[in-house]
Amino acid sequence: MERKFARRRALSADDRSALRTLPFQRQSVPPHGFILREGEPSRRCALIHSGLAYRNKTTAEGMRQIVSIHIPGDMVDLQGALLKIADHNVQALTPCEMIFIDRQAVADLILSHPTLGMAMWVDTLIDGSIFREWIVNVGRRDAHARIEHLLCELGTRFEMAGLSDRDGFDLPMTQEQIADSVGLTPVHVNRVLKSLGGDRLIQRNRRYIRIPDWQKLTDVAGFNERYLHLDQATV
Amino acid sequence: MERKFARRRALSADDRSALRTLPFQRQSVPPHGFILREGEPSRRCALIHSGLAYRNKTTAEGMRQIVSIHIPGDMVDLQGALLKIADHNVQALTPCEMIFIDRQAVADLILSHPTLGMAMWVDTLIDGSIFREWIVNVGRRDAHARIEHLLCELGTRFEMAGLSDRDGFDLPMTQEQIADSVGLTPVHVNRVLKSLGGDRLIQRNRRYIRIPDWQKLTDVAGFNERYLHLDQATV
DNA sequence: CGGGTCGTTGACTCTCATCAACCCTCGTGG
């Protein structure tokens, strides 16, 4: 965690020691397990130590929409410190090791160490940028481009986090979860994946995805990594 | 602005005076005028004094998607203080009076007055929550519910901001802009609006919208105002 | 009065959803 924030802003020795003395609690969450439930009052913040997780919401008619995917190092619940009621669910995609920090401890930390607050705020802003791109994805791209774009985003985020190579990674999502991420049905996702394979844009082996020509995939996807703000190191 | 932040967190006299002495610059922006352009380096933060504005992005194929609507009091560009390159456009919907604050001044303010930083951060988090709901809207609702939901959101935000009544307000958007907000075509938006009129869910007169039965509209829209975090006053 | 923007309507098309069946793989227990 310290490493991550140090990438965002220059940290003082005091900042670092404050981070290290922050009281936290570790917890494993199995796949599908809830890390946060919509409607619950906020009690703590959550940080992924290992594993993948996803945020989702459900419409009144019971349709589910996944609104983001999170990887180790992501704070999936910063709003836990500042907002009162959770407006969405967070669930584990794979087995997760989570770090939970008390709401009040985070709030105090931000007030006493504003530089750390800014580092976390940057994360919130980047999250927001990714949400905006997802609105564009489901609102204005066809089924092929939506899925291609999702693969590009995950590939580059995995690579930046040092989890894998962007042109070859394990995607531990069911086709139903992919469908819920891009606003399609599982059946259609299946057909599109098959078609992407036929076009040699991807190669699949189980849930392992290989991208033989990264440039070609980003082109057809209309993927521009600017919205990920990868340059966002120290100011 | 001071009023707004005071709603978010309890402010000290020092916080208030720091806000009041913040150097700013006022500027009018005509409809369609750019407040921020994608790809530009960040130089300043923007706050709407009067008028409406919208954020939007364009796909590689040239399709536009509006990702949020903003009203007076909204900081439409807090990321200007912390991120380097703008990842989307912000344009005026109606004639706008904007307040621009230098990037560095905002960053300094946050460091010297963490309580103000938290107040602004709350805004960022609520923005994020609204983005998530928009992903659900375009991803998992049909055309009718999408437009109904947009009307519900704008109605309640207008009312909370004291701009108008939620069940009767002027909606200064063209049908094309509505289409770009909900991921449909202008033609289809037209048909749906007509159909909503036929079902007595709304009454239209030019761009004025009357909602005769608020409860009924929120029901069919599947609208739940939780995601707007209206309770978010002082902690 | 004329041109431009926006709204409206009809005819036709096509992408994606729906429904339904079948398959594969893997873990479990008899």
Place this chain on the structure above:
DNA sequence: CCACGAGGGTTGATGAGAGTCAACGACCCG
């Protein structure tokens, strides 16, 4: 050791919702 069941993936047939194309109408402003 094999049968079974469950979850997930695959495929086909059909249909609905939204897109496209095109024309016309209404309104506003210079």
